[in-house]
Amino acid sequence: MIMKYKTVIVDDHPIVISGISGLLSDLDNIEIVDKFESGIALLDYIEDNKVDLILMDIFLPVINGVDLCKTIKQKHPRIVIIGMSSQSERSLVMQFIQNGGNGYILKNASFDEFKECIYKAIEGEIVFSEEVKTIISQPLSEDLERIPGLSRRERDIALLLSQGKSTQEIADDLFLSFLTVQTHRRNILQKYKMKNVAELIAFLLKNNMLN
Amino acid sequence: MIMKYKTVIVDDHPIVISGISGLLSDLDNIEIVDKFESGIALLDYIEDNKVDLILMDIFLPVINGVDLCKTIKQKHPRIVIIGMSSQSERSLVMQFIQNGGNGYILKNASFDEFKECIYKAIEGEIVFSEEVKTIISQPLSEDLERIPGLSRRERDIALLLSQGKSTQEIADDLFLSFLTVQTHRRNILQKYKMKNVAELIAFLLKNNMLN
DNA sequence: TAAAAAATACATTTTATCAGGTATTGTTCT
DNA sequence: AGAACAATACCTGATAAAATGTATTTTTTA
Numbered sequence: 001m002i003m004k005y006k007t008v009i010v011d012d013h014p015i016v017i018s019g020i021s022g023l024l025s026d027l028d029n030i031e032i033v034d035k036f037e038s039g040i041a042l043l044d045y046i047e048d049n050k051v052d053l054i055l056m057d058i059f060l061p062v063i064n065g066v067d068l069c070k071t072i073k074q075k076h077p078r079i080v081i082i083g084m085s086s087q088s089e090r091s092l093v094m095q096f097i098q099n100g101g102n103g104y105i106l107k108n109a110s111f112d113e114f115k116e117c118i119y120k121a122i123e124g125e126i127v128f129s130e131e132v133k134t135i136i137s138q139p140l141s142e143d144l145e146r147i148p149g150l151s152r153r154e155r156d157i158a159l160l161l162s163q164g165k166s167t168q169e170i171a172d173d174l175f176l177s178f179l180t181v182q183t184h185r186r187n188i189l190q191k192y193k194m195k196n197v198a199e200l201i202a203f204l205l206k207n208n209m210l211n
Numbered sequence: 212m213i214m215k216y217k218t219v220i221v222d223d224h225p226i227v228i229s230g231i232s233g234l235l236s237d238l239d240n241i242e243i244v245d246k247f248e249s250g251i252a253l254l255d256y257i258e259d260n261k262v263d264l265i266l267m268d269i270f271l272p273v274i275n276g277v278d279l280c281k282t283i284k285q286k287h288p289r290i291v292i293i294g295m296s297s298q299s300e301r302s303l304v305m306q307f308i309q310n311g312g313n314g315y316i317l318k319n320a321s322f323d324e325f326k327e328c329i330y331k332a333i334e335g336e337i338v339f340s341e342e343v344k345t346i347i348s349q350p351l352s353e354d355l356e357r358i359p360g361l362s363r364r365e366r367d368i369a370l371l372l373s374q375g376k377s378t379q380e381i382a383d384d385l386f387l388s389f390l391t392v393q394t395h396r397r398n399i400l401q402k403y404k405m406k407n408v409a410e411l412i413a414f415l416l417k418n419n420m421l422n
Numbered sequence: 423t424a425a426a427a428a429a430t431a432c433a434t435t436t437t438a439t440c441a442g443g444t445a446t447t448g449t450t451c452t
Numbered sequence: 453a454g455a456a457c458a459a460t461a462c463c464t465g466a467t468a469a470a471a472t473g474t475a476t477t478t479t480t481t482a
Contacts, residue, residue, distance in 0.1 A: 012319050013227075013230075013297065013318040013319050014230075014319070014320070014321055014322055014325075015227055015230035015231055015234065015318055015325070016224075016226055016227060016230055016318070017230070018229075018230040018233045018234060018322075019224075019225075019226035019227055019228070019229040019230030019231075019233070020226055020230075022229045022230070022233055023226060023229060037319075059297075086224065086270075086297060107224040107226055107227070108223045108224050108225070108248075109225070110225055111225055111226075111229075114225075114226070151427085151428060151429080152428090153428070153429060153430095154428090154429095161409050162409060162410065162412075162413040163410060163413070164405060164406035164407050164409060164410025164411075164413075165406075166406075166407075166467090166468065166469090167468075167469075168468085176429090176430075176431090177430075177431055177432080178431095179430085179431050179432055179433085180429075180430050180431055180432095182431095182432095182469085182470090183429085183430075183431075183432095184429080184430090185469085185470085186470075186471080186472090187428095189470080194375060195375035195376075195377075195470090196375050196377075196408075196438090196469080196470075197407075197408070197409040197469080198372050198373060198375060198408040198409055198411075198412050199373065199374060199375025200375075200409075201409050201412045201413050201416075202373040202374070202375075202412050202416060205412075205413060205416045205417070206416070362457085362458060362459085363458090364458075364459060364460095365458090365459095377437090377438065377439090378438075378439075379438090387459090387460075387461090388460075388461055388462085389461095390460085390461050390462055390463085391459075391460050391461055391462095393439085393440090393461095393462095394459085394460075394461075394462090395459080395460095396439085396440085397440075397441075397442095398458095400440080400441095401441095406440090407439075407440080407468090408439080
C-alpha cells in the first residue's frame, strides 16, 4: 500500500476549494482528508488528526493565513504549508515564508504550476508560482519599497487620527499623557516626512498601512 | 432533446474556473461551452458562437468585468451575465447592474447559493448572493448614503489638503484669498460633519471621492 | 547581555485650524 | 425672472497642531 500525503485545504470560497480538490484528485500520492473555510476549524482538526500538507488561502476571516501558518508551524513544524492568494504583495509573501511557509502560489497559476509546486514542496523545497517569483524579485530596485512601517502604538494613534480625534482625545482613549501622544504624532510625521496629519492619513490609506 | 443554456465562464484563476465547472455540472440544463481567462478572448468568442449565460469575474486583466459587461450587453442584450468577485463594494455592484448585469455573487457563497442565483437569473430575475445583499442594503438604510458630493472647487481644495498643503499654500496655488479657502474648508467639513481635515481625508479616500 | 527600538513623558513657542457670523457676486436650473 | 447653489471674501476668538529640544523606562532583538 502506498503512503499518501494527507492534505487539507483551507479557503473561505467554496468554489476555490472545489477547484483545488479537482486539481489534486489528479495527483495520486495526495489524499484530501478534509476542507475548511476558516483557520479556527483547521487548528482544532490538526490537534486530533494526522496532516502532511496544508493549502491555505492567506485572506481568511478571523485569523489571517500568515498568523495561522506561524501558529501551526510552532506546534507542527513537519506539516508542509503552501499559501495562496489572488493578488499579492512582496512583504506578505516574505512574511509568510518567514513564519515557516513552504511555498506561495497565486491563484491565477496554471494547473501545471500548481501541481509542480505541490510536488516540489512535499519534497522539501520552498516553492513559488511564476508570478510570485516576479513579484518578490522586482520591487527592491525602486525606492518605493523600504517604507519603515508603523509600530503598534503608532498605528493605534494613526487610526484614531484618521477618525478625527484630537491629541487630547487620543490620550484619553489610550490612557496616555497628552505629551506622549504629541511625541508619537511627531515621530510618525517625521518618519514619513509628512507636513501634517492630512497628508499622513492620505499616505497611509493609499499604502494600506491603516488596518 | 432538451435545450441547454450555453454557458461561458470568464475568470483569470484556473482553479476558480474548475470549481465553477464542477458546480455547474450538477445542473442539467446548463452546458458549459467554453472557459476564458480574459475578456478579450470572450468578446471574440461571442461574435461567432451562441451564448446564453456568462459567469464572469469582475477583476480581470486588461478589461475589467464592469466594462466587459457593458460592451457585451450593448451588442447582445439577451445574454444573461452574472458577476463574481471575492470582496466587493456597494458602488461596484451597482455599476455592474447599471451596465446590464443580471446578478452578482460573492465567491464565498455556498454551492446552493450559486445554483439558486444562476437558476433565478436565467428565469429573468436580478440576483444577489446573501453577502452581496447585505452589502448593498446596509448603507442605504443609514444616512451614510445620500452623500452630497464635492463641488469642483471643493474637490480642488480637498485634493491639495490631502497633499499636506496649508490654507495659505492652497490660496497661493489657486490664486484665491486665504479667507476664501478657509470658507471652503469649513463648508466641506460641515457638509460631511467631519471634525477635522484628517477625518475628512480618510472619509473622502475611503469613498473614492478624491481624484 | 548589550544594543537598538519603542513607548513613555515634560515644556515652550510659533503657527494653523476651527467655529461663529456675515455678505457680495456669479452660475445654473426651472 | 426667481430660486438655489457655488464661489468669492472679510473678521475674530478659542483651540489645536507643528516645530524643537530633552530624557527615562520598557521591550525587543541581535
